[in-house]
Structures are given as structure tokens and as C-alpha cells.
Amino acid sequence: MNRHQWKRRIQPDDFQWWRGVVQGVFLLLNVWIGVGFVLFVRGLEGRWVPWESSRPPGVEGWLPIAGMMNTRYFLETGQMPSIHPAAMVLLVMFVLFSVVFRKAFCGWLCPVGTVSEWLWTTGREAFGRRFLTPKWLDLVLRTCKYVLLLAFFYAVLRMDAASIEGFLASPYGLIADVKMLNFFRFLSPMAAGFLGFLVIVSLFVPNAWCRYLCPYGALMGLAALVSPTRIGREANACIDCGKCARVCPSRLPVDKLVQIRSAECIGCMECVSVCPAEGALYVGFAGKKGWITGQRLAVAISVVFVVVYMGARLTGHWESAIPLDLYRELVPVARELDHPR
Ligand code: SF4
């Protein structure tokens, strides 16, 4: 196309508005679950709480390894696990989101991804630019999350259904969620130092945790490789302004590609939103353009989430089958429980 003939886009898309809404809602949901769980644990420890709270099963979304173990258990036995079933329900749902909607879990739902995004955009505002790691270092660091994922896969795959059942029914496995909470409540100096370091790095490097270290994101990226949702570029309509590549938090050369197939694309649609040329960038679904809008994506994510949650609840596959008396016994001694060998 002759550059003088290009058509400026007049109608902005709605991706970023809806993405902000979905991110905000899921962040609040996680805060609500987190507060409820802290109160539940403190109450069982005999500490002061402003009100009694029951255990929110959604906290198992923070137990991805239990989710992997339970998925392995389900695949081997065909039976739904009774301990931490929500961990599996949520993991499978998020993987399916990534298969259908291109790693949308990372760009639209994950609260850690949302906080990471706030950190690096705050850093960019404060310093007037974003800092990029050298390409060779970026490549080396990016492989870390796949190595971690591989280690988790290896650990889970070498367990059979009986050992998974035994592990999850052990005192440690039963209150793996409390152990995880206590890790953050009673941070060791080394863990606190690492978290502080990560926060500082995240101000400079976009999505540092997600890009380099998150095995969950690595899994979602691999699932997204088969996704029918893809960002596409019409070279004829493109004016080579490079805005899409500059805005991409995953450093993808959007302005040079015809389709974005990378496992690093988090489906944030920032590239599409910033593109000034009519029809140059689009979100395609199974080869169809224009099906996916911000509103439709937000509605689809929310509907699937609610349907899966209600389905798991109504069929009794949401709550862990752990009596309250067992929690009363185990939670006060949680810090003394070691990982079973
Ligand atoms: S390619 Fe587009 S949708 Fe994918 S991460 Fe980059 S800006 Fe986001």
C-alpha cells in the first residue's frame, strides 16, 4: 500500500478497558479469598480475628503442584480427587483458557501478572522508559521457567496414583494451603530478600517474574501454542510505524510478523489497541477476523469461570473432604510439619 493512502483508525477497540475490568475483578476476588483464608487460619490458631471465616476452597488456585498431582491422579484412576479438588479444577480450566484464548490467563486473570504489570508500568512512568535485558541474557533467563516446569512435571510424573493419594492425605498434604500461607506470613530473610529484589527488578523489566520464572506461565504458554486465537498483521495495511512492537511487554517483533504464534504472547492485545492503521492488526479466531472483541472475551472468560465453579460446587468437586476438627488439630502445629519424603 502506498503510505499516503493508509487509513487511520478512528474507532478505538475495547480490549484494554475490558481487560482492566477483568484484571481488577480477579484481583479483588483473590484479595477476598486471601483475607478469608487468613482469618480462617488465625481463628484456628486461637488468635484474634474480627469475624469467623470458613475456608474458601478457591485458595487452592494457589496450589498449582497439588493441581498437577490431582490431574495426574485423575488421568490414572478416572476418579476426582477428594483432597484439594479445586486445585485441579482451576488448573485445568486455566489451561483450557490458554488453549482457547491464547494465554489469556496471564494477560487477563492472574493477580501476579496484574501486579507485575502495575509495577513495570509504574517504573516506565517514573523513569520515562523501560529497561530491556540484553537479548542473550533474556533468552537464557526465559528458559528458567521451562526448566522449573520440567522439574515439577518430573516430580509429579514419577508419582503414581497411590503415592499421590498418600501424599495429599498426609498432614502436610492436607494443609498444603496453610503451609503456603505460612511461607509468606513468616518469610525467611532469604525469601524476603528475594521478593524485595523481584519487586525492584519488576519496576525496570516488564513482567520479570512472569517472563523468567513463573512455571505456571510456562505451562500456559505451551498450551497457547495450539490456540486458534492469534494476533495477525495485514502487511498491506501496515505502515511500519513499529508502535505494536514497542508496546509489546513480551518484546515480540509484531511489526515484522504475519501471525504471532509465540508462547511468550500473553494475549494482552496492547499491540492491537495501539495500532494506528485501520485493519493492520487484528485478533483472529480459527482464521476469522473480528469475532473476538474485548467485551466478548471478558464475557466468555467470566461465563466459563462461573459455569465451571458452579459445576464443581454442585457436583461436590470443589470443597476438600477435610473435617474441621482435623484442621483444628493440624493448623496450630502447621509450622512443625515437614514435607513427607
Ligand atoms: S504480541 Fe500483542 S497480545 Fe501478544 S504480548 Fe505482545 S502486545 Fe500482547
Ligand code: SF4
Ligand atoms: S502498529 Fe504495528 S501493525 Fe500497526 S501500523 Fe504500526 S507497525 Fe504496522
